[in-house]
Amino acid sequence: MTTPERTSAKSDAKPTTTPGAKAEAKPGTRERIVRATSRLLQRQGYEGTGIKQISREAEATLGSVYHFFPGGKQELAAEAIRHGDEEFAVLLRAGLDSSTDLGEAITTCTRMLAEELRASDWQDGCPISSTALETVGRVPVIEAAVTEAFAHWHAIVTERLRAGGIGEEDARELAGTVISALEGAELAAQIARSEQPLLVTGKHLARLLASYTDGRA
Amino acid sequence: MTTPERTSAKSDAKPTTTPGAKAEAKPGTRERIVRATSRLLQRQGYEGTGIKQISREAEATLGSVYHFFPGGKQELAAEAIRHGDEEFAVLLRAGLDSSTDLGEAITTCTRMLAEELRASDWQDGCPISSTALETVGRVPVIEAAVTEAFAHWHAIVTERLRAGGIGEEDARELAGTVISALEGAELAAQIARSEQPLLVTGKHLARLLASYTDGRA
């Protein structure tokens, strides 16, 4: 009775831009809304971000927001989490693939995160942690998107560690610690307004990984 | 002009209970308000927690809240952060002092955190991280309290590492990584609804610390 079929356009992958427009010309309304939501959630969290503020920043109207996301704020936030998921995954892959040496690959990740953080004046930390903490155990739709994001990142790191010569079981466990440490270090860096926590954590993670690869290989 | 002198009772340490009552009988209004705020901020974050909800949970009236915290929500939140700071510090000290072995001390910390988390049905993570993320760079009073809390915890861990035979510089750096990793692992555990991320991170931190103590001592 609640029109379960039309929860949103989801992954229709339709252009959404005015038909016939160039791919990267102007993002199209739906895309603009998702991007604005993602950035606002990252900076102000779920409860701190209003739908009207989103529509303002996205240069879309309230009507458009509810047109594309009939599920309201929760559905919109879940989609924004998926956007942030992919964003972080791209950075993670870029860093991890930057070197054949595992330690260097990890420290590159932390260096990239530190640079982004500084460039945003310590505002843009993890794109989903704030929303995740606020909604854990209370907004299932968002929780599901968050869980998937973590699993996604975990899989990326696990695969890289395996490729670096670490065994299946160890790789899975270490990947979890790597992501946790990055997450925590990013929070610490934001609070301290300093790149140091991220860079130091990178160094220690590299050392930890080395203790699994040295004497094996 | 804004009556800067009377921002609150602060650390008056007066009983606040009805005069003459036993120390632990019933916490007294101010204390009840701070405790309720701390728990609510931990679970729902800053923006997700309303002052009326706080007064309801604390079994105090709105008048009482503004009597004790004329600075409003911000001052109240800052005080609650300081409460959470001390709460976490107590657990940290208990865990770190539980063994003469550094690695065991750390894994005890993660085990304690995991137990608390499970006992609260994965609700009560770090008491300040949610609020910290929401207000970073936007609410100076709260930011200051958060910065102080991190510095406090950092000092506790640093001292323990030094006592465990790690040099000054290494101890300071490692303490930062330890706290970051705990913070991140707690978030991961909340999301996964599992003790595993915390326990695994404990194991890895112990191994990392061992790599600094072995071959030195």
Added chain:
DNA sequence: GAATCGCTAGAACGAACGCTCTACTCAGAG
């Protein structure tokens, strides 16, 4: 007994919240 003071009590304010609703624009199909 009157005055004082720390604290309780809750009605009321304007602003903002998430969301619903109707009206409108406009390109393409028949």
Added chain:
DNA sequence: CTCTGAGTAGAGCGTTCGTTCTAGCGATTC
């Protein structure tokens, strides 16, 4: 031309927000 349907536009709903305000309670002090 009309018709259709995706998308735009924003007024307005009821609710809740943080805060202010006045009134009153009850114990202590003169």
